[in-house]
Amino acid sequence: MAGTRFGRAINQAIAECMEEDSSVIVIGEDVGAADGPFKVTRGLLNKFGPQRVFDTPISEAAIVGASVGAALGGLKPVVEIMFMDFVTLAMDALVNQAAKQRFMSGGQCSIPIVVRTPHGAGLSAGAQHSQCLEAWLAHVPGLKVVCPSNPSDAYSLFKAAVADPDPVIFVENKTLYAMTGELAVGVDAVPIGRARVARPGRDVTVVSYGASVHTSLAAAQNLQGVGIEAEIIDLRSIQPWDKEMVFASVARTHRVVIVHEAVRAFGVGAEIAASIGEDLFDELDAPVVRVGAPFMPVPFAKSLEEQYIPGVDAVTAGIRKVMV
């Protein structure tokens, strides 16, 4: 049986959520008549009509802000921000409004919105259409952030995101849209906050998420030949992240590499490394290593972009570093 594409898996999850719950609406730029810039919302307008699927003007601040108001009015908006770079235009709505309504009102409300947004380089889309900004949002109390690495997790995590009463940022790596895989339909849903072991190993723990999981798996495959068995943990959720699973693995391997495509400085890896340093210092046989993009905007030229994205060689080097 042919697998389901990553984008199609999310599409199926959205459609099923809309069928199950009439309060779920889809709202964003070109999500209706044009089927979405990456075709993730294909067919939804035809199926559910213009009172469930809203093509908006190019007004990111208003789209996300209105979703907060719609959520207060009993709807469950699934919002699309066309590229993660554009969350900059909706930061007040995300950070000051969506994230804080529950807290500031003394628990009078929840804001059940899902903000879908593609991140990542690899398409020569340049510095304003390629960024991985998930650490910004993971830094905000009140927001949850997830980033699946395969179609099955995308499908299940999306359903968990819609079922979640709080604002969830659902990050989709653009290079994964064409990836195919079997959907674990009917199996227990992937809860937000639960990681998975993508590859078991005894020598070193590699913590990653999104497309970087595949880079990490390739590096682990290479190192198998030299007798290094890397355990790859796919976080799936960034905020909250599965501290329990990561710590248990580190307690066995005593060595850690954290891999993400986002710039290394002040990133998700920094938070995880600091947590391990605080709580598991005595377990470590080597300093924690972070592999991430250099501190520069994402460059355009193919040759530059290839050097920018942390690839298999960078992850391999990172693992070798902690194995010394």
Place this chain on the structure above:
Amino acid sequence: MSATKKGVPEGRLRALYETMVLIRQTEIQLSKLFADGEIPGSVHLCIGQEAVAAGIMSVLAPQDTITSTHRGHGHVIAKGIDLGRFFKEVMGRAGGICSGRGGSMHVADLSVGLLGANGIVGGGITIALGSALAHQVRRTGGIAVAIFGDGAQAEGVLHESLNIASLWRLPLLFVCENNRWAEFSPTSKHFAADLGELARAFGLAFARVDGNDVEAVARETETAATSLREGGKPYVLECVTLRVRGHYEGDPQKYRDLKELAGLEADDPIARAAEALRGLPDGGEAELRAAEERVALRIAEAVRQAKDDPSPDFQQALQDVYTGVRGA
């Protein structure tokens, strides 16, 4: 029943008068409490602007929703917030409507359709936009009201929201409470356009009203709300008033020529409503005094209870960052 010269039924004007007195006395009390150190942070008072709040809210139904501003005490009181829990909130007490986590700038009471005052200038506009969308999609019959100040006319979200409201013909009333001052500078330094022309450019209905004339505010709001409930185009109502106090309590207002306030007594919205009531056959000083006394008693009781209320619990506050996550 007799009616005033402007056609507002006498009973309704009496209610409007009492609401305005309630807002005024509340603000005066908050000013005292702030000076006495009973209120942490800052407070932004709406003294002199009571007719806008009272007039608009007198027209709204319970299911209608509003978003307000950092200067929102009048709006939330007129929308029907529990006065005791309002005072507790502004004073940072456990029994506050937001359990002491919101404060003056973030008062919300969803049970009366108050989706929140907002500390971000223009921050409530898109929330009202989405609330209007929910009214439309869920066919509640309600309307949403986005109240914002003249300073928010320069915020991009207003322009985005005017556009979307028009495109989707949402049941949304935009209310610009123009008190002629945006923080520390006059509106003329903030906004180059005319709000009426802006509204018309987006294809919206527009009315400008004397915001110190409570009967006029109520009448224009009634027109707007009726139109919106009948599926009419979104509406922009500009209520022109004047900020009497500083931007915040304690603001020395060195940037302002206070001669602007000379002769204000004659234009005071409460004095004007009182004058209209006195002109009625069965009007009279005794009725007005009785209203003031009722209000004074309510406020005294609210303040007494707020002062006795305990401080909020930190662990409980931590529990409401996310829904259903206890002690995370």
